[in-house]
Amino acid sequence: MESKQRNIIRKAEKAGVQVAAYTGTAAVQHLSDFQRLRVITQARAISNNAKASMLLKSDSFFTNILLNYSSTLYFASINNEVAACALMLHSGKTTYYYSGGSDIELNKQTGASAFLIFQAITDSLLHGQSVFDMGGVPVKPSKEHPAYGVYKFKSSYGGNYTEYNGGRFIINTLKYRISKTILNNRKIIRILSKSM
Numbered sequence: 001m002e003s004k005q006r007n008i009i010r011k012a013e014k015a016g017v018q019v020a021a022y023t024g025t026a027a028v029q030h031l032s033d034f035q036r037l038r039v040i041t042q043a044r045a046i047s048n049n050a051k052a053s054m055l056l057k058s059d060s061f062f063t064n065i066l067l068n069y070s071s072t073l074y075f076a077s078i079n080n081e082v083a084a085c086a087l088m089l090h091s092g093k094t095t096y097y098y099s100g101g102s103d104i105e106l107n108k109q110t111g112a113s114a115f116l117i118f119q120a121i122t123d124s125l126l127h128g129q130s131v132f133d134m135g136g137v138p139v140k141p142s143k144e145h146p147a148y149g150v151y152k153f154k155s156s157y158g159g160n161y162t163e164y165n166g167g168r169f170i171i172n173t174l175k176y177r178i179s180k181t182i183l184n185n186r187k188i189i190r191i192l193s194k195s196m
Contacts, residue, residue, distance in 0.1 A: 001157050005114055017112050018077050065089070081106060
């Protein structure tokens with residue numbers, strides 16, 4: 001782990017950041033905070049990059065995951081204010097960082113996100129999991145890349161960078177073309193939907 005990240009984690013501990021982990025019905029009870037921070041984070045991502053998207057999902061989508069799959073919902077709070085959240089999925093010996101969000105100002109002041117991820121990694125190791133998958137990052141981005149911050153944050157934990165060759169299996173060509181057109185024009189669609 002980079003020394004800067006260790007310092008941020010120590011800062012969070014000194015500031016009194018508390019990390020809580022919820023599973024099952026207890027996690028569902030905290031879903032509104034998770035969704036609120038995801039919406040805030042998506043808005044921030046879009047302001048930096050019009051093509052950004054976290055693919056926001058419904059409460060029923062996440063409720064299904066939390067109740068029917070091996071998952072943990074983490075929250076980092078200070079003075080009863082939620083600063084950061086993350087949903088982890090577990091399979092075999094691996095924990096997957098599925099999605100998260102943060103209150104950027106509170107997170108900057110406290111280092112809550114860094115502390116939350118550190119705690120999730122620690123919990124995974126304690127539960128016998130040997131791999132913590134931080135999820136995707138841009139391929140070798142420059143500092144000017146809109147998602148460079150995501151790359152920097154995830155790589156600061158010192159893991160191995162692995163490239164995977166992705167592909168698509170198209171079942172319905174028409175639906176695929178429609179969805180691709182929508183995704184490629186989401187900035188225009190957002191503007192139009194706000195004006196209606």
